Amino acid sequence: MKLSTLFPKTQRQAPKDEVSHNAQALEQAGYISKLFAGVYSYLPLGWRVIKNIERIIREEVNAAGGQELFMPALHPEELYEQTGRADIDVLFHLEMANKKKLVLGQSHEEVIVPLVKKYIQSYKELPLYLYQIQTKFRNELRAKSGILRGREFIMKDLYSFHTTQEDLDAYYEYMKEVYSRIFQRVGLGNRTHLTFASGGTFSKFSHEFQTLTEAGEDTIHLCESCHIGVNDEIIKEYNRCPQCGKSTLVAQKAIEVGNIFPLKDKFSSKFGLTYTDQNGDEQPILMGCYGIGLGRVMGAIAEVHNDERGLRWPAAVAPYTAHIVSIGVDQKVLAHAEKVYAQFEQNGISSLYDDRDERAGVKLGDADLMGIPHRIVVSEKTGTHVEHTDRTTGQSTVLPVAACLKKITE
Amino acid sequence: MKLSTLFPKTQRQAPKDEVSHNAQALEQAGYISKLFAGVYSYLPLGWRVIKNIERIIREEVNAAGGQELFMPALHPEELYEQTGRADIDVLFHLEMANKKKLVLGQSHEEVIVPLVKKYIQSYKELPLYLYQIQTKFRNELRAKSGILRGREFIMKDLYSFHTTQEDLDAYYEYMKEVYSRIFQRVGLGNRTHLTFASGGTFSKFSHEFQTLTEAGEDTIHLCESCHIGVNDEIIKEYNRCPQCGKSTLVAQKAIEVGNIFPLKDKFSSKFGLTYTDQNGDEQPILMGCYGIGLGRVMGAIAEVHNDERGLRWPAAVAPYTAHIVSIGVDQKVLAHAEKVYAQFEQNGISSLYDDRDERAGVKLGDADLMGIPHRIVVSEKTGTHVEHTDRTTGQSTVLPVAACLKKITE
Numbered sequence: 147m148k149l150s151t152l153f154p155k156t157q158r159q160a161p162k163d164e165v166s167h168n169a170q171a172l173e174q175a176g177y178i179s180k181l182f183a184g185v186y187s188y189l190p191l192g193w194r195v196i197k198n199i200e201r202i203i204r205e206e207v208n209a210a211g212g213q214e215l216f217m218p219a220l221h222p223e224e225l226y227e228q229t230g231r232a233d234i235d236v237l238f239h240l241e242m243a244n245k246k247k248l249v250l251g252q253s254h255e256e257v258i259v260p261l262v263k264k265y266i267q268s269y270k271e272l273p274l275y276l277y278q279i280q281t282k283f284r285n286e287l288r289a290k291s292g293i294l295r296g297r298e299f300i301m302k303d304l305y306s307f308h309t310t311q312e313d314l315d316a317y318y319e320y321m322k323e324v325y326s327r328i329f330q331r332v333g334l335g336n337r338t339h340l341t342f343a344s345g346g347t348f349s350k351f352s353h354e355f356q357t358l359t360e361a362g363e364d365t366i367h368l369c370e371s372c373h374i375g376v377n378d379e380i381i382k383e384y385n386r387c388p389q390c391g392k393s394t395l396v397a398q399k400a401i402e403v404g405n406i407f408p409l410k411d412k413f414s415s416k417f418g419l420t421y422t423d424q425n426g427d428e429q430p431i432l433m434g435c436y437g438i439g440l441g442r443v444m445g446a447i448a449e450v451h452n453d454e455r456g457l458r459w460p461a462a463v464a465p466y467t468a469h470i471v472s473i474g475v476d477q478k479v480l481a482h483a484e485k486v487y488a489q490f491e492q493n494g495i496s497s498l499y500d501d502r503d504e505r506a507g508v509k510l511g512d513a514d515l516m517g518i519p520h521r522i523v524v525s526e527k528t529g530t531h532v533e534h535t536d537r538t539t540g541q542s543t544v545l546p547v548a549a550c551l552k553k554i555t556e
Numbered sequence: 557m558k559l560s561t562l563f564p565k566t567q568r569q570a571p572k573d574e575v576s577h578n579a580q581a582l583e584q585a586g587y588i589s590k591l592f593a594g595v596y597s598y599l600p601l602g603w604r605v606i607k608n609i610e611r612i613i614r615e616e617v618n619a620a621g622g623q624e625l626f627m628p629a630l631h632p633e634e635l636y637e638q639t640g641r642a643d644i645d646v647l648f649h650l651e652m653a654n655k656k657k658l659v660l661g662q663s664h665e666e667v668i669v670p671l672v673k674k675y676i677q678s679y680k681e682l683p684l685y686l687y688q689i690q691t692k693f694r695n696e697l698r699a700k701s702g703i704l705r706g707r708e709f710i711m712k713d714l715y716s717f718h719t720t721q722e723d724l725d726a727y728y729e730y731m732k733e734v735y736s737r738i739f740q741r742v743g744l745g746n747r748t749h750l751t752f753a754s755g756g757t758f759s760k761f762s763h764e765f766q767t768l769t770e771a772g773e774d775t776i777h778l779c780e781s782c783h784i785g786v787n788d789e790i791i792k793e794y795n796r797c798p799q800c801g802k803s804t805l806v807a808q809k810a811i812e813v814g815n816i817f818p819l820k821d822k823f824s825s826k827f828g829l830t831y832t833d834q835n836g837d838e839q840p841i842l843m844g845c846y847g848i849g850l851g852r853v854m855g856a857i858a859e860v861h862n863d864e865r866g867l868r869w870p871a872a873v874a875p876y877t878a879h880i881v882s883i884g885v886d887q888k889v890l891a892h893a894e895k896v897y898a899q900f901e902q903n904g905i906s907s908l909y910d911d912r913d914e915r916a917g918v919k920l921g922d923a924d925l926m927g928i929p930h931r932i933v934v935s936e937k938t939g940t941h942v943e944h945t946d947r948t949t950g951q952s953t954v955l956p957v958a959a960c961l962k963k964i965t966e
Contacts, residue, residue: 153684182656186628190623193626214600216606240649264564265564281629281691
């Protein structure tokens with residue numbers, strides 16, 4: 147992609163109406179644009195980051211037996227009356243032309259439970275793992291954390307269906323590993339902690355995945371011994387780590403990037419979701435649900451991976467792998483830069499090529515702000531070579547193009 | 557994918573509450589499931605079809621210079637007051653907790669025009685082509701055509717921004733070719749016709765892409781001479797083909813699968829979307845918009861490609877390429893079928909493997925109903941070979957596995 151045609155250009159200054167670092171950096175660098183508080187457009191660069199996060203989640207959830215489907219955002223309100231959730235304050239309410247009452251989905255239990263009930267009858271058809279990557283809506287009173295807490299946000303929500311508590315427990319434990327792998331792959335592994343949270347009236351605990359960052363709206367209490375987090379609700383009740391029993395806990399600000407819930411029969415009981423067992427008896431289907439907010443993950447990465455000059459994307463989620471910058475107006479340099487860009491593309495390295503007639507300072511500043519992992523400078527000084535700079539370590543090397551390609555693909 | 561684990565199984569009978577063929581066949585075969593009239597879940601098979609259609613559209617629109625982004629579904633109502641569209645009857649209205657009035661996007665001119673205005677100033681930054689693949693909402697009074705006309709539907713909407721009428725016209729003509737190529741690739745080429753439609757108050761014509769099918773809600777008048785369609789509005793005004801002038805037109809039922817609109821300054825004038833030209837003068841930016849409904853395309857394919865036994869997917873959009881069926885309970889046959897399935901997967905041919913302990917009639921009936929292009933039967937009769945049947949032509953051949961793989965990949 148040539149930067150001269152990319153929409154939009156970076157902004158000279160961070161937006162004044164944003165208080166969170168992720169929103170400031172992402173808006174200034176041209177990744178997102180605010181429509182109103184808590185509601186953002188993902189611009190081409192930002193959408194590529196979301197697509198990379200989506201791909202990683204999809205790969206891991208497919209490997210865990212997940213079958214992808216896509217459910218509507220418009221839900222009949224009557225389904226929420228059945229679960230007693232029609233009055234929860236984050237629901238958006240609306241009405242059809244024929245007066246039928248609807249709500250916008252903030253989660254999909256009310257849709258997926260009747261859907262599974264329509265098709266599943268026997269123990270032979272279980273367990274079952276269904277998920278989607280889809281937009282959710284929450285009528286939040288306030289929204290001030292950029293894309294960390296939105297009124298509209300893209301979420302992966304997986305629902306599992308089981309015949310026994312043991313089977314649910316085993317899959318629930320397995321999903322802890324799957325989630326750890328996902329957060330590792332997107333670059334949040336070192337700062338993301340499995341965290342004990344309330345299990346509601348139906349389970350002892352649920353679990354959150356909390357990424358440590360000063361921008362977080364939550365406080366978690368990190369156990370120094372087993373590196374597990376404990377959220378505010380649980381610490382009040384237990385006052386120690388539910389895993390190891392120790393009470394050496396350190397309070398830290400964090401952002402919830404995922405959560406998993408052993409729902410058991412909480413929703414299946416409301417809709418009569420049952421199966422017939424080997425003896426022909428009717429039994430309740432037990433459920434788990436597992437969410438990850440894609441925008442939250444992107445926002446958390448922006449909060450965690452940055453310096454005073456801008457963003458620093460982990461390679462797996464970066465919008466492009468290489469940011470090629472030509473310096474100066476010398477025709478030989480420009481021709482060399484064009485050729486380097488072509489070579490990178492031919493080698494399957496996605497590249498943003500800054501072909502603009504701009505000062506070196508502007509171009510290098512934009513490269514730092516946008517935070518693509520490998521910066522490749524082509525100038526009179528580099529001759530037939532290129533200068534490779536790692537955005538995260540800051541290390542620079544001047545080397546032949548072939549060696550640079552090798553360095554990046556290795 | 558093993559059919560024993562696929563969600564859901566086919567249904568014995570077509571749903572009684574559906575009148576349109578596409579919804580009946582797609583529901584019975586397990587591609588979609590109705591939540592309420594005009595609002596459907598895409599089940600795993602159906603979602604794979606949508607993803608294939610999406611991939612084809614994305615490839616073609618990217619090749620046409622499109623930059624993909626993702627805009628919100630929640631829109632401030634005040635933006636619609638600026639364009640005079642706050643009262644159009646298909647808008648869903650809702651309110652935030654803080655009383656701010658919102659509507660659900662049924663199109664995105666009100667969002668993308670202010671977005672482009674925020675970033676674009678100069679002729680140097682134009683033309684610009686931005687698109688998204690995103691969910692739209694329409695508060696339809698009635699919805700009875702399955703996924704052909706939904707209250708919630710996935711759409712590709714592209715918006716182009718130009719400095720001159722000539723540039724807009726050239727891109728508009730180019731998009732006619734791009735759209736023809738898309739409909740060709742998804743398997744609707746032979747029945748889809750460019751159709752003259754009203755250009756509103758700001759252009760002489762806009763254009764629809766209409767697929768001929770009895771299930772269509774529209775009537776178009778097909779010119780026997782140039783194979784161009786004319787919609788009802790235009791035929792009333794002109795009473796002949798606007799392209800060749802002839803009046804030998806044949807009325808046919810059709811479904812609109814896409815439309816393109818030369819918006820000119822209709823929306824840019826409302827928001828003051830201008831650019832600075834080479835002389836430093838401010839000029840209006842001219843726009844075009846270009847839509848394709850992905851669910852409509854899927855529904856149209858289902859209407860066009862079927863027989864009395866079920867669906868017949870074109871290869872490019874089929875959920876799987878091959879449908880492998882083992883017949884009988886002989887261990888040698890089952891082992892051979894497993895091996896064939898593994899070989900297909902290894903060769904990159906996506907396959908659905910019917911490993912169920914079911915009667916041959918049920919399995920072959922399901923294969924016909926689901927409509928995957930290549931049916932591969934493994935039975936005692938086929939020995940170490942397989943029987944390949946083309947779902948569309950019905951032609952069968954017994955041949956070695958290697959020859960079958962070659963036949964499919966060629």
